[in-house]
Amino acid sequence: MAETMQGLKRTHRCAEVTPADIGSTVTLMGWVQKRRNLGGMIFVDLRDRSGIMQIVFDENDIGSEGFEKAGLIRSEFVLAVTGRVEKRSGAVNEKLATGAMEVRAFSLRILSESETPPFPIEENSQTREELRLKYRYLDLRRPDIQRNLMVKSRVAGLARSFMASEGFLEIETPVLGKSTPEGARDYLVPSRVYPGSFFALPQSPQLFKQILMVAGYDRYFQIAKCFRDEDLRADRQPEFMQMDMELSFVDVDDVIDVNERLLKYLWKEILNIDLQVPFRRMTWAEAMERFGSDKPDLRFGMELTNVSDVVRGCGFSVFADAVSAGGSVRGINVKGQAGMPRKKIDSLVDFVRGYGLKGLAYLAVHEDGSFKCSFSKFMSEEELKKLADAMKAEKGDLLLFAADAKNKLVCETLGALRCELAKRLDMIDPSKFEFLWVVEFPLLEWSEEENRWTAMHHPFTMPMEEDLQYIDSDPGRVRAKAYDIVLNGCEIGGGSVRIHQNDIQEKMFECLGFTKEQAQEQFSFLLESFKYGVPPHAGLAYGLDRVVMLMLGLDTIRDVIAFPKVKDSSCMMTQAPAPVAQKQLDELGLIVRGSSENE
Numbered sequence: 001m002a003e004t005m006q007g008l009k010r011t012h013r014c015a016e017v018t019p020a021d022i023g024s025t026v027t028l029m030g031w032v033q034k035r036r037n038l039g040g041m042i043f044v045d046l047r048d049r050s051g052i053m054q055i056v057f058d059e060n061d062i063g064s065e066g067f068e069k070a071g072l073i074r075s076e077f078v079l080a081v082t083g084r085v086e087k088r089s090g091a092v093n094e095k096l097a098t099g100a101m102e103v104r105a106f107s108l109r110i111l112s113e114s115e116t117p118p119f120p121i122e123e124n125s126q127t128r129e130e131l132r133l134k135y136r137y138l139d140l141r142r143p144d145i146q147r148n149l150m151v152k153s154r155v156a157g158l159a160r161s162f163m164a165s166e167g168f169l170e171i172e173t174p175v176l177g178k179s180t181p182e183g184a185r186d187y188l189v190p191s192r193v194y195p196g197s198f199f200a201l202p203q204s205p206q207l208f209k210q211i212l213m214v215a216g217y218d219r220y221f222q223i224a225k226c227f228r229d230e231d232l233r234a235d236r237q238p239e240f241m242q243m244d245m246e247l248s249f250v251d252v253d254d255v256i257d258v259n260e261r262l263l264k265y266l267w268k269e270i271l272n273i274d275l276q277v278p279f280r281r282m283t284w285a286e287a288m289e290r291f292g293s294d295k296p297d298l299r300f301g302m303e304l305t306n307v308s309d310v311v312r313g314c315g316f317s318v319f320a321d322a323v324s325a326g327g328s329v330r331g332i333n334v335k336g337q338a339g340m341p342r343k344k345i346d347s348l349v350d351f352v353r354g355y356g357l358k359g360l361a362y363l364a365v366h367e368d369g370s371f372k373c374s375f376s377k378f379m380s381e382e383e384l385k386k387l388a389d390a391m392k393a394e395k396g397d398l399l400l401f402a403a404d405a406k407n408k409l410v411c412e413t414l415g416a417l418r419c420e421l422a423k424r425l426d427m428i429d430p431s432k433f434e435f436l437w438v439v440e441f442p443l444l445e446w447s448e449e450e451n452r453w454t455a456m457h458h459p460f461t462m463p464m465e466e467d468l469q470y471i472d473s474d475p476g477r478v479r480a481k482a483y484d485i486v487l488n489g490c491e492i493g494g495g496s497v498r499i500h501q502n503d504i505q506e507k508m509f510e511c512l513g514f515t516k517e518q519a520q521e522q523f524s525f526l527l528e529s530f531k532y533g534v535p536p537h538a539g540l541a542y543g544l545d546r547v548v549m550l551m552l553g554l555d556t557i558r559d560v561i562a563f564p565k566v567k568d569s570s571c572m573m574t575q576a577p578a579p580v581a582q583k584q585l586d587e588l589g590l591i592v593r594g595s596s597e598n599e
């Protein structure tokens with residue numbers, strides 16, 4: 001039978017006991033990590049969120065009744081223990097903060113018993129994730145996950161105090177909103193009062209924060225839940241936290257400045273790392289050209305080189321045709337890898353095929369200066385040498401080339417290959433934090449699927465003034481006042497200066513193929529508010545989960561979210577989503593297609 005705490009009060013968390021407490025009496029409460037019964041003595045590692053303290057049950061201290069009770073203790077039982085802090089009698093455990101101490105118990109209460117847990121609660125668990133997520137409350141007891149969530153809580157607290165000190169107001173925006181085409185698919189919530197009408201969960205507070213600027217709440221900040229009904233990729237979740245902000249009467253540099261100081265402050269406080277500001281900046285065009293990515297990982301080199309001019313009209317038709325069709329041939333120089341076995345090169349070919357490229361050509365420069373080359377039949381020694389020179393190849397280097405009529409495909413595939421190779425060849429220093437602002441994104445992006453221009457950021461992003469002249473003749477050429485903050489090859493945040501002039505906004509909708517009526521219907525409340533005095537404004541939002549994940553060097557955002565969802569957007573613990581009672585559907589006026597009860 002479990003006992004109550006009555007009359008007992010916890011004095012410390014387990015690992016908050018310090019050597020200064022030696023000799024004093026403490027009361028600790030927590031879970032049993034481990035128990036060893038050595039006959040006359042029972043040792044228990046007691047755990048709470050602060051860490052572990054070793055408890056010693058000795059019949060001489062606790063009496064026979066207490067000792068008998070201690071014999072019942074099993075893993076994950078919840079205990080209250082009162083005892084004296086002493087220097088450890090046995091060997092000191094260097095791994096524990098409390099490793100030089102122990103508590104000799106003279107009173108024990110078993111507050112709750114536990115069934116044998118389905119997996120051991122331990123750091124760096126090897127248990128498969130699905131099982132851990134099903135029993136997430138047990139998984140959450142692991143010290144590494146607890147540390148992650150504690151860091152996340154600190155990041156949020158520090159960000160709030162920093163933003164407050166910079167004059168930002170924390171204002172919440174609705175979760176039940178209106179469906180607007182922001183990019184991803186909305187989660188919908190049916191209205192009971194208006195059958196057939198729906199709320200949408202926010203993909204971001206974007207429109208509301210702009211309206212707050214119209215309303216005069218210059219400098220808004222919020223840590224907000226956002227929802228996107230997308231197929232999940234590795235570091236995505238259907239619901240996630242944004243650290244969101246908007247400022248009035250500012251331009252790009254002002255937003256960048258405050259955010260550099262915010263990140264510097266967080267890295268200093270959490271990791272005691274001094275980030276150098278300002279961070280590097282690169283235009284989107286340069287990032288694509290040099291790294292084949294709009295979020296380049298700058299922890300290693302291996303940049304892309306455009307060799308189209310060198311191979312134009314050459315005898316190797318794969319190269320020559322790509323160039324003459326308006327595409328490009330580009331390469332990367334994998335230093336010192338000329339000896340890479342054929343099998344490994346083949347696996348790289350498979351890798352690029354996954355991106356839609358037909359193949360990968362290679363040229364290895366051996367130590368004696370001779371070439372081994374997949375296309376040597378089609379090019380003279382002299383041409384090969386010219387190509388190797390253009391790639392700045394030295395003896396021992398492996399050159400890999402991609403060619404296609406679609407320039408974007410060449411860049412993006414080589415960009416991905418560059419990262420894959422860096423991983424495989426262990427070229428990345430995991431202790432590095434390489435921040436980068438990517439600026440001057442294109443305003444519009446052509447969608448093959450929809451056969452129209454779409455907004456690369458969102459429809460409220462301001463074009464660069466000097467490019468406005470091309471908006472009718474060459475919309476793809478117009479750059480936007482949009483910026484992303486990139487860390488170690490991941491986009492951790494992004495934002496833009498917003499359009500605050502009616503004529504430019506109308507032009508933008510026109511480019512996106514909205515009729516006036518459509519624009520009015522979708523964004524009426526924003527456009528209406530814009531009739532009454534709009535300050536120039538700009539903002540940015542971080543993916544908070546991702547920031548914390550990278551800060552801690554983790555591989556998945558699930559490790560910084562208490563109750564994450566799995567790939568198919570379901571929750572292993574609660575089994576959500578789940579069918580609801582017919583009565584609930586009736587109240588909402590909903591008929592579910594295919595469900596027999598509804599037919």
Ligand code: ASP
Nearest residue numbers: 204206495496539540541
């Ligand atoms: N709302 C944008 C997003 O979610 C960020 C911004 O423009 O402030 O990506």
